[in-house]
Amino acid sequence: MNARAQQLLSLADDELILGWRDSEWTGIAPTLEEDVAFSSIAQNEIGHARALYELAAVELDTDADALAFDRTPDEYRCAPLVQLHLLDWAHTIARRYLYEEADRVRIDALKRGDDAELAGLAAKIDREETYHRLHAELWAARLRDEPRFRDAVEELWPYALGVLEPELRPVLAGRVGLSVESTQAVERGEHAEAFTQLHDEMTEVRRSAPGQQW
Amino acid sequence: MDARTQEFLAYVQDGGQVEATDWLPDEYRQKLIKFIEMHANSELMGVLPEREWILKAPTLQRKLALTAKVQDEVGHAQLIYRIAEDLGKPRDAMFADLISGKAKFHNVFHYPTKTWGDVGVIAWLVDAAAIISQKALLKCSYAPYARIMKKICWEESFHILHGRDVILAMMTGSDVQRELVQEALNRWWGPLMQFHGNPISREEDPMYVWRIKSQGNEEARQQFLEGYVPQIWELGLTVPDPNLRRTDDGVWEYSEPDWAELKSVVTGHGPRSQDRLAFRARFLEQEKWVRDSLLAA
Amino acid sequence: MVFEVFRQERKGQPFAHAGSVEAPDAAFADAWAREQYGRRGESEALWLVPRDAVHQITEWADEFDLKYRRVDGYSIKSRLKEARERAGTAAPEPG
Numbered sequence: 001m002n003a004r005a006q007q008l009l010s011l012a013d014d015e016l017i018l019g020w021r022d023s024e025w026t027g028i029a030p031t032l033e034e035d036v037a038f039s040s041i042a043q044n045e046i047g048h049a050r051a052l053y054e055l056a057a058v059e060l061d062t063d064a065d066a067l068a069f070d071r072t073p074d075e076y077r078c079a080p081l082v083q084l085h086l087l088d089w090a091h092t093i094a095r096r097y098l099y100e101e102a103d104r105v106r107i108d109a110l111k112r113g114d115d116a117e118l119a120g121l122a123a124k125i126d127r128e129e130t131y132h133r134l135h136a137e138l139w140a141a142r143l144r145d146e147p148r149f150r151d152a153v154e155e156l157w158p159y160a161l162g163v164l165e166p167e168l169r170p171v172l173a174g175r176v177g178l179s180v181e182s183t184q185a186v187e188r189g190e191h192a193e194a195f196t197q198l199h200d201e202m203t204e205v206r207r208s209a210p211g212q213q214w
Numbered sequence: 215m216d217a218r219t220q221e222f223l224a225y226v227q228d229g230g231q232v233e234a235t236d237w238l239p240d241e242y243r244q245k246l247i248k249f250i251e252m253h254a255n256s257e258l259m260g261v262l263p264e265r266e267w268i269l270k271a272p273t274l275q276r277k278l279a280l281t282a283k284v285q286d287e288v289g290h291a292q293l294i295y296r297i298a299e300d301l302g303k304p305r306d307a308m309f310a311d312l313i314s315g316k317a318k319f320h321n322v323f324h325y326p327t328k329t330w331g332d333v334g335v336i337a338w339l340v341d342a343a344a345i346i347s348q349k350a351l352l353k354c355s356y357a358p359y360a361r362i363m364k365k366i367c368w369e370e371s372f373h374i375l376h377g378r379d380v381i382l383a384m385m386t387g388s389d390v391q392r393e394l395v396q397e398a399l400n401r402w403w404g405p406l407m408q409f410h411g412n413p414i415s416r417e418e419d420p421m422y423v424w425r426i427k428s429q430g431n432e433e434a435r436q437q438f439l440e441g442y443v444p445q446i447w448e449l450g451l452t453v454p455d456p457n458l459r460r461t462d463d464g465v466w467e468y469s470e471p472d473w474a475e476l477k478s479v480v481t482g483h484g485p486r487s488q489d490r491l492a493f494r495a496r497f498l499e500q501e502k503w504v505r506d507s508l509l510a511a
Numbered sequence: 512m513v514f515e516v517f518r519q520e521r522k523g524q525p526f527a528h529a530g531s532v533e534a535p536d537a538a539f540a541d542a543w544a545r546e547q548y549g550r551r552g553e554s555e556a557l558w559l560v561p562r563d564a565v566h567q568i569t570e571w572a573d574e575f576d577l578k579y580r581r582v583d584g585y586s587i588k589s590r591l592k593e594a595r596e597r598a599g600t601a602a603p604e605p606g
Contacts, residue, residue: 020269023268023269023277023281024269026261026265026268026281026284026285026288027258027261027262027265027284027287027288028493028494028497028501029501030501030504030505030508031504031505031508031533032258032288032289032291032292032295033292033532033533033534033539033543033547034543035285035288035292036285036288036289036292036543036546036547036550037542037543037545037546037547039281039282039284039285039288039546040285040546040550042281043278043281043282043285046274046277046278046281047278049274050274050278053274064274065272065273065274065275068273068274069272069273088500088501089500089501089504131542131545134542135542138538138539138542142507142508142535143507146503146507148503201269201270202269202270204270205267205270205271205272205330206272206273208330208390209387209388209390209391212387212388212390212391213383213386213387214272214273214276214330214380214383214384214387235567235569285550289547292532292547293530293547296513296530296531296532296533299533300531305533361528362530365529365530508535508539509535
């Protein structure tokens with residue numbers, strides 16, 4: 001698989017799995033109003049994943065759904081951060097906040113990169129991300145003094161670093177005010193324990209009738 | 215009934231509507247809150263059976279559509295609870311009554327979902343049954359409620375289309391997939407026939423008397439059968455009721471629904487009633503600190 | 512706090528009351544109303560107003576006959592007929 005396809009899959013897998021995790025909050029978010037807003041974020045992430053899979057599908061001569069659902073767990077290239085099962089609000093918002101910061105750094109680099117097609121898609125994603133960032137910042141500000149939230153951010157920080165290529169990590173550290181040097185990043189490659197179960201659940205229906213339309 | 219209440223009753227029976235700031239007879243206000251609360255509870259509890267299938271959706275398109283559909287239902291719950299709050303019942307009190315069983319939610323949301331076939335049947339037929347009731351509420355005597363029904367009905371229109379699309383994909387798919395649809399239909403038919411409630415006459419139904427509902431239960435059920443049995447039959451699916459038929463007068467005949475089952479289920483004895491309420495209670499409790507922090511200055 | 516939401520469906524149309532959201536402040540109200548009333552691109556614009564800021568008027572003085580300043584206070588049919596008869600003219604053909 002060429003480097004471009006690998007990169008596209010890393011990006012797409014991050015968005016798909018984070019979107020999948022965020023969609024777990026449907027119906028059980030802290031308030032009904034927040035439930036509706038949070039669901040839009042999850043859908044947007046899946047939408048971004050779909051657009052990225054479609055680019056990768058051209059490279060790999062397949063289709064977006066096959067890439068999203070038909071690979072084995074070890075073929076996915078998502079960062080461990082997005083795989084973690086974090087069904088409590090403090091950790092969920094901490095992850096959203098850190099992921100949006102990391103993603104912003106990554107998107108900026110893609111927009112300035114040589115790959116015109118990917119730069120164009122990154123710009124589109126960036127415009128939608130404006131609202132995700134507003135949302136994350138709103139909650140981060142509201143929960144700023146809440147120990148649960150601060151502890152969650154610290155706990156997830158090594159995972160957040162692992163979302164980015166090493167050369168981009170200092171930028172992220174500068175933005176969130178945490179340290180790169182004294183932190184051991186949790187790198188891509190080895191999946192979190194929770195991923196196998198996630199993959200099972202995500203692919204259950206599809207595997208029940210392989211090759212069929214749904 | 216005192217004169218002022220009598221006048222109010224005549225007014226609403228004549229098609230009149232009232233607002234949140236109008237004088238409302240106590241009996242009307244109580245019945246209204248109860249009705250609206252059950253509707254809101256149903257939208258909220260209806261999320262749970264469908265939620266697990268968002269996670270298992272077999273294509274990106276289906277995942278997006280199902281997430282959007284369920285998001286709409288949460289949105290409907292928000293709209294409807296707000297109406298009840300403005301009538302004087304706080305949201306927390308409504309959640310507490312839902313969890314304790316004091317307040318009810320519709321029968322269909324007490325049953326398990328077992329396969330992707332259920333996903334299609336729910337979006338196509340359960341939502342269709344609900345829309346019939348919801349369209350009738352567009353004429354509710356309580357205007358704030360009638361007005362939000364417009365947004366609700368508009369959003370529901372995509373749900374049915376999505377449901378039909380899911381069903382059609384399976385009915386034109388493999389034998390395994392076709393069987394999923396038939397099997398799901400076999401399980402959902404009973405609850406669907408009970409959904410609109412037992413056929414008491416309109417005049418005996420307090421909700422109709424006060425024009426909160428503008429349609430009797432049997433009227434709604436007949437509309438459902440008239441609209442959807444032909445759609446079911448044209449796909450080659452069978453309805454598990456040998457007595458189901460349309461007479462020459464256009465009236466649908468069917469086997470008597472199990473009213474005892476309906477009563478048992480809505481009073482919290484359905485197959486999934488208690489664990490779904492427990493699931494909801496668990497997250498309400500777990501995230502209480504978040505709501506507290508939202509209330510803080 | 513309850514925020515009333517007014518919604519404009521298309522450019523040029525009036526803002527109509529669409530519902531309300533409960534939020535701790537205007538920033539949350541924005542984030543939440545945006546999705547509840549605009550996630551399908553169904554709204555051109557929204558106005559969010561704290562409920563306290565909305566003043567309702569429902570009472571009117573209705574003592575005297577105000578028909579002189581309304582359309583339903585005028586019935587010109589019979590006088591018009593008489594005027595045409597005097598002038599020997601017919602009603603103009605509908606254009």
